[in-house]
Amino acid sequence: MGLSAAMEIGKNGLNIYRIATEVTSENIANVNTQGYSRQRVLLESAPPTLHNGFPLGTGVQISVVERYYDGLLQQQLVSAQTTQGFDTSRSTVLQQIEPYFNEVTNDGIGTAISNFFGAWQDLTLNPGGTSERQVVITRAQILSDNFQSVSKGLNDAIATQNATLVPLTDSINSTLTNIAQLNGQIKSTELLSGNANEMRDQRDQLVRDLSLKIGITFTENVDGTTDIRYADGGAELVTGSNAGAFSLDQTDPANFVVQLTPPGGALAVVAPTTGELGATMAMRDTIIPGYLAQVDTLAKSVVDAVNAQHSVGFSPTGGTNQNFFTPLGTVAGAAGAFSIDAGLDISTIAASGNALLPGDNSNALAIVQLNSTYTVPSGAPTATFSSYYSSLVSKVGLDVQSSKTTVSQDEAFTKQLTTLRESNSGVSLDEELTNLVKYQRSYQASSKLITTATEMMDMVIGMIR
Amino acid sequence: MRVTANMSSDNSIYNLQQGRAKLDKLQNQVSSGQNVNTPSDDPISSRLLLEIGDKLRAIDQRSGNINKATSWLQFTNTALDGMSAVVNQAKKVAGTLNTGSDDPAIRQSAHDQLVDLKKQLIDMANTQFGDQYIFAGADNTTPPFSNTNNNYAGDSTQLSIEVAQNSVQALNVTGDRLLKGIGSNPTYGTTDILETFDNLIAAVGDNTTPSDVNAISQAAVDLQSGARQLNIATSDILARMTRLDNMNKLNENNKNTLLSISTRVQEVDYAKLGVELSSQKLAFEASLSATAKVTQLSLLDYL
Numbered sequence: 001m002g003l004s005a006a007m008e009i010g011k012n013g014l015n016i017y018r019i020a021t022e023v024t025s026e027n028i029a030n031v032n033t034q035g036y037s038r039q040r041v042l043l044e045s046a047p048p049t050l051h052n053g054f055p056l057g058t059g060v061q062i063s064v065v066e067r068y069y070d071g072l073l074q075q076q077l078v079s080a081q082t083t084q085g086f087d088t089s090r091s092t093v094l095q096q097i098e099p100y101f102n103e104v105t106n107d108g109i110g111t112a113i114s115n116f117f118g119a120w121q122d123l124t125l126n127p128g129g130t131s132e133r134q135v136v137i138t139r140a141q142i143l144s145d146n147f148q149s150v151s152k153g154l155n156d157a158i159a160t161q162n163a164t165l166v167p168l169t170d171s172i173n174s175t176l177t178n179i180a181q182l183n184g185q186i187k188s189t190e191l192l193s194g195n196a197n198e199m200r201d202q203r204d205q206l207v208r209d210l211s212l213k214i215g216i217t218f219t220e221n222v223d224g225t226t227d228i229r230y231a232d233g234g235a236e237l238v239t240g241s242n243a244g245a246f247s248l249d250q251t252d253p254a255n256f257v258v259q260l261t262p263p264g265g266a267l268a269v270v271a272p273t274t275g276e277l278g279a280t281m282a283m284r285d286t287i288i289p290g291y292l293a294q295v296d297t298l299a300k301s302v303v304d305a306v307n308a309q310h311s312v313g314f315s316p317t318g319g320t321n322q323n324f325f326t327p328l329g330t331v332a333g334a335a336g337a338f339s340i341d342a343g344l345d346i347s348t349i350a351a352s353g354n355a356l357l358p359g360d361n362s363n364a365l366a367i368v369q370l371n372s373t374y375t376v377p378s379g380a381p382t383a384t385f386s387s388y389y390s391s392l393v394s395k396v397g398l399d400v401q402s403s404k405t406t407v408s409q410d411e412a413f414t415k416q417l418t419t420l421r422e423s424n425s426g427v428s429l430d431e432e433l434t435n436l437v438k439y440q441r442s443y444q445a446s447s448k449l450i451t452t453a454t455e456m457m458d459m460v461i462g463m464i465r
Numbered sequence: 466m467r468v469t470a471n472m473s474s475d476n477s478i479y480n481l482q483q484g485r486a487k488l489d490k491l492q493n494q495v496s497s498g499q500n501v502n503t504p505s506d507d508p509i510s511s512r513l514l515l516e517i518g519d520k521l522r523a524i525d526q527r528s529g530n531i532n533k534a535t536s537w538l539q540f541t542n543t544a545l546d547g548m549s550a551v552v553n554q555a556k557k558v559a560g561t562l563n564t565g566s567d568d569p570a571i572r573q574s575a576h577d578q579l580v581d582l583k584k585q586l587i588d589m590a591n592t593q594f595g596d597q598y599i600f601a602g603a604d605n606t607t608p609p610f611s612n613t614n615n616n617y618a619g620d621s622t623q624l625s626i627e628v629a630q631n632s633v634q635a636l637n638v639t640g641d642r643l644l645k646g647i648g649s650n651p652t653y654g655t656t657d658i659l660e661t662f663d664n665l666i667a668a669v670g671d672n673t674t675p676s677d678v679n680a681i682s683q684a685a686v687d688l689q690s691g692a693r694q695l696n697i698a699t700s701d702i703l704a705r706m707t708r709l710d711n712m713n714k715l716n717e718n719n720k721n722t723l724l725s726i727s728t729r730v731q732e733v734d735y736a737k738l739g740v741e742l743s744s745q746k747l748a749f750e751a752s753l754s755a756t757a758k759v760t761q762l763s764l765l766d767y768l
Contacts, residue, residue, distance in 0.1 A: 098503055103518070104501050104514055104515070105499070111522070117526075118526040122530075125530060125636075126597065357602075357620055359603040361625070369627070389515070390519070393515055394504065394511060395508075397512075424467070
C-alpha cells in the first residue's frame with residue numbers, strides 16, 4: 001500500500017460522490033413525479049487488504065442504489081383505490097340523476113299530479129265549463145311532459161353508462177399492455193444490471209391506476225415482474241410480459257356485454273362488480289333501471305286508475321267508454337309512453353256519471369278522489385300517487401347522500417394511505433439538499449485527499465532529485 | 466413519521482377543499498334561505514316537505530272549491546229570498562181578497578198582479594250562475610221552468626264537491642224539491658207552489674169571472690205552507706254555507722299548521738348560520754394563512 005493507494009481511494013470517493021449527487025439530483029428532479037419512489041445510495045467500505053500485517057480498507061464502494069418501497073402499502077392502496085373508484089363513479093352519476101327528482105326547489109312529477117287532480121276539482125264545480133275542461137287537458141299534458149322528461153333523462157343516463165364502457169375498457173387495455181411491457185423491460189434490465197427502479201415505479205403507478213378501474217390482485221415475482229389477476233373471477237390479466245384484454249360484445253347496441261381474453265386464454269364473458277367498470281355496469285343494469293321502474297310503475301298506475309274511472313263516465317253528449325290516457329301494456333317503458341288518448345278533447349271528457357245529465361259531476365268527483373286512495377302499484381295498491389312519489393324522491397336522496405358519505409370516507413382512507421406512502425417513498429427537498437451539501441463536502445474532501453497525496457508524491461520525487 | 470413538503474401541500478389542499486366545501490354549503494343555505502336544497506341534503510325531511518307541499522296544494526284547491534261553492538250558495542240564497550218575497554206578496558194579495566170582490570177592476574188588477582208574480586217566481590227559478598241554471602240539478606244547461614206550463618225540465622241530482630279529503634258537500638237545491646214539493650233527501654215540503662199560484666189566479670177571477678172565496682182561502686193556506694217550504698230550503702242553504710265557512714277555517718288552520726312545520730324544517734336560522742359562517746370563515750382563513758406560511762419554508766432559502 002503506497003501513496004498511489006491513497007490516490008486510488010480519493011479517486012473512488014470522487015466517483016462515488018459524483019454518483020451519489022446524481023441520485024440526489026434524480027430525486028430532486030422527480031420531487032413532483034407521480035408514483036416516484038425516492039432512491040438512496042447505500043455505501044459500504046470496500047473490502048480491506050492486508051498491509052504490513054494490518055487489514056486496511058480500500059475506500060468506499062456503492063452497495064446498491066435502492067428505492068424506498070413498501071409492498072404491503074401498495075396492496076392496501078390497490079384495494080382502497082378499487083373501492084374508491086366504484087364509489088366515486090356511482091356518486092357522480094347519482095348526483096347527475098338527482099336533479100330529475102329535486103321537487104324540493106323545483107316543480108316535477110309530484111306537483112304535476114296534484115295540479116292534474118286540482119283541475120278535476122275545478123271541473124266538479126262546473127262540469128260543462130269549456131275553460132275548466134281545457135285546464136284538465138292542459139294539466140294532463142304537463143303531467144305527460146313531466147313523465148316523459150324524467151323517463152328520457154333516466155334512459156339517457158343508462159345509454160351514457162353503456163357508451164362509457166368503450167373508452168373505459170380501452171383505457172384498461174392500454175394500461176394492461178403498458179404493465180406487461182414494463183414487466184418485460186424490468187426483467188431484461190435487471191438480468192443485466194442492478195435495479196430498474198424508475199421502471200418499477202412506473203409499473204406500480206400503473207397498477208394503482210388500474211385498480212381504480214377494476215378490482216385486481218397482484219403478486220410480485222422474484223424476477224422483478226408483477227402478475228395481475230382480476231378480482232372478479234380470478235382470471236389472469238398480466239402474466240410476465242403478456243397482457244390480456246377486455247372487449248365488448250356490441251350485438252345489442254343498448255346493452256354491451258363485457259368479455260375478457262386472458263393472456264394465452266380463451267374469450268369469456270365476465271361480470272364486473274368492482275372499480276369504475278363495476279360501478280358503470282351497476283348503474284346501467286341495476287341502479288338507474290331501478291328508479292326508472294318506479295317511475296314507470298307510478299305512470300302505469302296513474303294511467304290505469306284514471307282510465308278505469310274515466311271510461312265509465314259520460315261526456316256532455318252522452319259518449320262513454322273513452323280512455324283519458326293512451327292505455328299502456330306493460331309497466332316497463334310506461335313513463336316514456338305516457339300520453340293523452342288520441343280520442344280525448346274537451347268535448348269527450350267524461351265528468352258526468354249519467355248519459356243524459358251533462359251537468360252531473362259525479363264521475364269528475366270520483367276521479368278527484370283517486371288522488372287520495374291507494375292506487376300504486378296497479379293490481380296490488382299500497383300507496384297513493386303522491387306518497388309513492390315522495391318515497392321515491394326520498395330514496396334517491398338517501399342513495400345520493402350515502403354515496404357522498406362513502407366517497408368522503410374512501411377519500412379520507414386513500415389519503416391516509418397515500419400520506420403513508422409519501423412519508424415512506426416521497427422526496428423531501430430539505431433532505432435531498434442536506435444530502436447534496438453532505439456529498440459536496442465529501443467530494444471536496446476526496447479531492448483534497450488526491451491533492452495531498454499528490455503533494456506527498458511530489459515530495460518523494462523531489463527527494464530523488 | 467417522516468414528513469415531506471409534498472405531504473404538507475397535499476394535506477393543505479385536502480383540508481382547504483374540505484373547508485371550502487363547508488363554506489360553500491353554508492353559503493348555499495344562506496343565499497337560498499332553505500335548509501334542504503336537494504333531496505340528498507336531508508332525505509327524510511325532503512319526504513316530509515314533499516308531502517306537506519302536496520297537502521298544501523290540496524288545501525289551496527279545496528279553498529278554491531269552497532270559495533266557488535260559497536258564491537254558488539249566495540246566488541241560491543238571493544234567489545230564495547226573492548222567491549219568498551214573491552210568495553209573501555201573493556199571500557198579501559190573497560189576504561186582501563179573502564172574501565172575494567164584486568169590483569171587476571179590483572179582480573182584474575189582482576189577477577194581473579198574481580200573473581206577474583208567478584212570472585217573477587219562474588224567472589228567479591231560472592237563475593244562472595255562470596252558464597249553469599242553479600235550480601236545474603245535473604241537467605243545468607237549459608232553463609228548468611217555463612211560463613207555458615208548470616213542468617220541471619231539470620233533474621233531481623244533488624251535485625257534490627270535495628271540501629276536505631274524501632268529504633263532500635251537496636251544492637245545489639233542485640227546482641222540483643223547491644217549487645214542486647217532490648223528491649226526497651232532502652225534502653223541504655210537499656207544496657206545489659206553481660200549481661198553488663195557478664189555483665189562486667183562477668180563484669181570484671178577473672173582470673168577467675167572479676171570485677171563488679173557498680178556493681182563495683185554500684190557496685192562501687197552500688201559499689203559507691209554500692212559504693214555509695222556501696224558508697226550510699233557505700235554512701238548508703244557510704246551514705251549508707256555515708259548514709263551508711267552518712271547513713274553510715279548518716283548512717286555514719291545517720294550512721297554518723303545515724306551513725309552520727314546513728317552515729321549521731325548511732327555513733334556515735340566519736342567526737345560527739351567521740355564527741357558523743363566521744366561525745367557518747375564520748377557520749378557513751387560518752388554514753389559508755397557515756398553508757401560505759408553511760409551504761414557503763424551504764432549506765433552499767438558507768443555503
